[in-house]
Amino acid sequence: MPQFYVEGVFITKQAVKKARESGKIAPGSFEPYAKTIWANNAKEAIQIATEELAGGEWTDGPRVGQVTEEDRMRAQGAPELPGLFDRHPKGRRA
Numbered sequence: 001m002p003q004f005y006v007e008g009v010f011i012t013k014q015a016v017k018k019a020r021e022s023g024k025i026a027p028g029s030f031e032p033y034a035k036t037i038w039a040n041n042a043k044e045a046i047q048i049a050t051e052e053l054a055g056g057e058w059t060d061g062p063r064v065g066q067v068t069e070e071d072r073m074r075a076q077g078a079p080e081l082p083g084l085f086d087r088h089p090k091g092r093r094a
Contacts, residue, residue, distance in 0.1 A: 004045035007034045007069070008062035013055030030059060034069070 011019070015029030033053070039045040042064040049062055 001038045001040060002066065004037050004039055004042055005034070005065050005068055006037055006045055006049040006062050007032075007065075008049075008058055009033065009060045010053050010056045010058050013053075016055065016057050025059075031056070033062070036068075 010031055010033055011025055011029045012031060015025060018029075019025045033049065035049065035052075037045045037048050039048060045064055046062055050058070
């Protein structure tokens with residue numbers, strides 16, 4: 001089974017209920033979703049992610065890929081925080 005990275009924005013179950021009653025979505029009810037899911041295909045990964053919302057709904061359809069956000073940013077050459085990812089181990093002191 002391959003890994004799929006599912007990313008998107010959703011509103012919670014309570015916000016869905018309020019939106020159906022009033023027709024408006026409160027700005028504080030939007031939640032980000034980013035998770036690695038093991039699935040047989042992308043369609044199954046979206047189905048699993050949708051089930052995990054527990055009654056919430058996607059506001060902006062989920063994006064599915066096999067490349068992580070970290071890998072995308074590194075491929076673009078985006079700057080990294082100094083000292084956060086030290087690739088060269090420090091030498092031992094005698």
